[in-house]
Amino acid sequence: MKYFFKKIWHNYLYDIRLLYKLLISHGLLIFLLTIVLSFFLYNHLYDSVVSETILEEQSLAGQTAGSIENVLSQVRNASLALEESHAAGWLLPEYGYILSDTMLARQVRQLVEEAEAQKDGDLITDIKLYVDGKLSFLIDVDTEAALFSPLSTVTGTYWYGIFSSTSADSLLCPSLYLSVTEDTTRGQLAYITRLYSGTEGQAYLAVYFSQDRLSSILSDNMNTDNSACYILNDRDVVVSVSDSSLSGAYYMSNETLSELVGGVNIYTTRAYLSDNIYVGYYSIPDTDWHLVSILSSAGLVKKGRTLVFQFIGMYIAFFILAFLFSVLLSRSISERIASLSRKMQHVHNDRPERIDNAEPSIDEIGDLVTTYNYMSDEINRLLDQQIRTAEELKLKEFNALQSQINPHFLYNTLDMINWLAQTEKRTEVTQAIQALSRFYKLTLSRKNMNGVIKDELEHVSLYVQLQNMRYENRIQFMIDVPDFMEDYEIPRLTLQPIVENCIQHGIMEKPEKSGTILITGWPEGDDLILLISDDGVGMSKEQIDSILSGDKQPEGSGSNIGVYNTHARLQLLYGERYGLSYESQKGQGTSTQIRLPALLHCQ
Numbered sequence: 001m002k003y004f005f006k007k008i009w010h011n012y013l014y015d016i017r018l019l020y021k022l023l024i025s026h027g028l029l030i031f032l033l034t035i036v037l038s039f040f041l042y043n044h045l046y047d048s049v050v051s052e053t054i055l056e057e058q059s060l061a062g063q064t065a066g067s068i069e070n071v072l073s074q075v076r077n078a079s080l081a082l083e084e085s086h087a088a089g090w091l092l093p094e095y096g097y098i099l100s101d102t103m104l105a106r107q108v109r110q111l112v113e114e115a116e117a118q119k120d121g122d123l124i125t126d127i128k129l130y131v132d133g134k135l136s137f138l139i140d141v142d143t144e145a146a147l148f149s150p151l152s153t154v155t156g157t158y159w160y161g162i163f164s165s166t167s168a169d170s171l172l173c174p175s176l177y178l179s180v181t182e183d184t185t186r187g188q189l190a191y192i193t194r195l196y197s198g199t200e201g202q203a204y205l206a207v208y209f210s211q212d213r214l215s216s217i218l219s220d221n222m223n224t225d226n227s228a229c230y231i232l233n234d235r236d237v238v239v240s241v242s243d244s245s246l247s248g249a250y251y252m253s254n255e256t257l258s259e260l261v262g263g264v265n266i267y268t269t270r271a272y273l274s275d276n277i278y279v280g281y282y283s284i285p286d287t288d289w290h291l292v293s294i295l296s297s298a299g300l301v302k303k304g305r306t307l308v309f310q311f312i313g314m315y316i317a318f319f320i321l322a323f324l325f326s327v328l329l330s331r332s333i334s335e336r337i338a339s340l341s342r343k344m345q346h347v348h349n350d351r352p353e354r355i356d357n358a359e360p361s362i363d364e365i366g367d368l369v370t371t372y373n374y375m376s377d378e379i380n381r382l383l384d385q386q387i388r389t390a391e392e393l394k395l396k397e398f399n400a401l402q403s404q405i406n407p408h409f410l411y412n413t414l415d416m417i418n419w420l421a422q423t424e425k426r427t428e429v430t431q432a433i434q435a436l437s438r439f440y441k442l443t444l445s446r447k448n449m450n451g452v453i454k455d456e457l458e459h460v461s462l463y464v465q466l467q468n469m470r471y472e473n474r475i476q477f478m479i480d481v482p483d484f485m486e487d488y489e490i491p492r493l494t495l496q497p498i499v500e501n502c503i504q505h506g507i508m509e510k511p512e513k514s515g516t517i518l519i520t521g522w523p524e525g526d527d528l529i530l531l532i533s534d535d536g537v538g539m540s541k542e543q544i545d546s547i548l549s550g551d552k553q554p555e556g557s558g559s560n561i562g563v564y565n566t567h568a569r570l571q572l573l574y575g576e577r578y579g580l581s582y583e584s585q586k587g588q589g590t591s592t593q594i595r596l597p598a599l600l601h602c603q
Contacts, residue, residue: 133201352376454486497562506536
């Protein structure tokens with residue numbers, strides 16, 4: 001008997017064709033999963049859905065508390081900016097009386113402008129500074145009443161009573177704390193700070209903000225039916241609600257919540273009235289506000305049952321369709337895998353071949369066939385391109401280097417040295433020969449293709465120095481590249497053809513034949529940016545496209561050819577996202593950006 005079952009198992013695993021193996025597997029899968037679903041799925045899935053929903057609501061309530069804290073931080077920051085304002089400091093009693101009328105008006109105007117800048121019309125709706133006593137003269141200075149108001153207009157409010165009876169320096173005020181005028185015209189909520197209180201008078205800064213933002217945040221916290229969310233302060237005053245009717249039905253004081261939940265920043269379930277509810281009680285940092293989130297068990301039960309039935313319905317529909325199409329799908333899988341297997345075996349002896357006779361498909365096996373065809377095409381293309389790429393790279397490097405070692409530049413420099421010698425300018429002759437010697441030493445030193453940015457900057461500086469000797473110092477040359485970038489890798493002879501182009505086709509084409517060239521640099525992510533700017537005659541978009549594409553280069557345009565070869569060489573070495581890019585306007589100059597990967601040079 002043991003041998004019999006062992007033989008059946010072996011035949012299933014190794015001897016049965018893939019088509020029949022898939023049919024057997026589909027049948028067993030449908031049968032076994034149906035049994036599991038019937039006996040276990042309902043209760044387990046239901047409990048999981050309810051638990052997951054509670055966890056989601058708990059996490060969402062914590063995020064809501066953080067969002068409310070962020071809103072209040074914006075309001076506090078606006079208040080703090082005005083409290084720390086230079087203008088506000090001058091208006092305090094210690095200094096306000098020593099200011100001239102002109103200076104006083106200027107400080108008031110500045111403070112009003114700063115207050116207006118803090119109002120965004122969305123969150124912060126208004127800002128007022130209430131004063132009395134000897135500070136009342138500020139109301140007369142603020143002729144438009146844009147910021148200052150008499151303290152007498154709010155002495156009957158609840159918030160002023162709190163400040164009068166306590167030593168509090170600041171207060172977050174719900175609508176109940178405000179006067180009717182404040183609530184209807186300035187904002188439903190306010191953050192009020194005591195700026196000054198003494199024998200000279202009093203000053204309170206009130207930053208009014210809209211309740212709509214808080215209501216929106218609370219509404220977004222509710223994902224289940226018959227649930228509510230509201231904000232309560234330490235005095236059991238409701239600040240904002242997600243739903244007026246439900247929040248009123250579920251209203252509880254801080255004392256009740258503490259007894260019910262047992263603390264803050266937790267989420268628990270308790271029996272309340274005739275229903276089981278899940279209560280979250282979160283303290284909002286740096287405030288006397290608490291976020292209360294209440295979920296009805298009836299809403300959770302409804303949501304859980306809905307998800308369970310949806311899952312069961314989709315499960316049954318899926319496996320019915322799987323059974324109906326199992327034969328067709330199994331045949332499609334087995335035949336295409338067999339064809340792919342034969343083609344892959346061919347790779348052992350020869351180049352890979354495409355599967356051209358396969359029926360077009362977009363399933364996983366179709367993607368596998370498409371990927372195999374793409375892979376075989378890429379392998380063949382790369383094998384053919386490998387030799388061509390190496391030859392093309394060497395040719396472009398040769399052309400780039402050849403374009404930099406411009407014989408006309410050498411002839412002109414030697415002619416200039418000859419002229420300096422004839423005019424007995426020995427110091428200039430020595431400087432020119434030393435610069436030319438160092439220039440060609442850096443140019444012809446080719447232990448490897450790449451150097452460091454430091455050497456490239458020295459090389460191009462020598463080039464400009466020689467050109468300035470020739471053109472009587474008409475070129476102002478500046479370098480502003482951070483020191484840490486100097487040891488990074490850069491292909492040799494990258495900067496010189498670009499600077500040559502700036503001089504020959506930019507500055508020297510200006511009527512005055514003088515100008516400025518600036519080289520700057522900075523890191524950008526994993527790349528380095530070098531920017532070469534000149535104030536020459538500039539170029540049109542067509543000229544830029546022609547230079548970077550290498551098309552229509554006129555005979556003898558050496559610097560343009562050098563720029564194109566530099567661009568092509570950078571892309572061949574590092575990829576198409578690297579190389580040169582231009583910004584230029586006719587008559588205003590040209591900026592050439594060089595993008596390189598940030599690679600430290602290895603000696």
